[in-house]
Amino acid sequence: MTRSEGEQLLGSARDYFRVEFSKTKDIEATKRHFTEAAEKGEFEGKYYRVVGEVKRLPDGRFELKTNNHDDQLQVGVIRFSVGSGSSEIEWFNGDPD
Numbered sequence: 001m002t003r004s005e006g007e008q009l010l011g012s013a014r015d016y017f018r019v020e021f022s023k024t025k026d027i028e029a030t031k032r033h034f035t036e037a038a039e040k041g042e043f044e045g046k047y048y049r050v051v052g053e054v055k056r057l058p059d060g061r062f063e064l065k066t067n068n069h070d071d072q073l074q075v076g077v078i079r080f081s082v083g084s085g086s087s088e089i090e091w092f093n094g095d096p097d
């Protein structure tokens with residue numbers, strides 16, 4: 001069980017969010033579509049799943065996170081710019097919220 005699955009799912013979720021935003025330039029609609037996709041399990045793997053919660057950070061970036069199917073695994077968070085796609089992933093031993 002490695003982080004690689006979680007990182008792949010976070011990258012896919014980021015890309016989905018950016019594509020949805022490019023269609024309408026409407027953040028609220030994008031967040032709604034993303035949440036619906038996440039709740040349907042579109043970003044779910046064997047060990048991790050991306051949750052539908054989207055946070056907008058004070059610097060304008062967005063944040064998405066994984067939960068895991070086994071509480072022994074870490075929680076991954078991706079922070080990204082919707083325009084450029086530049087992102088960073090950070091891992092925590094528990095839910096950072």
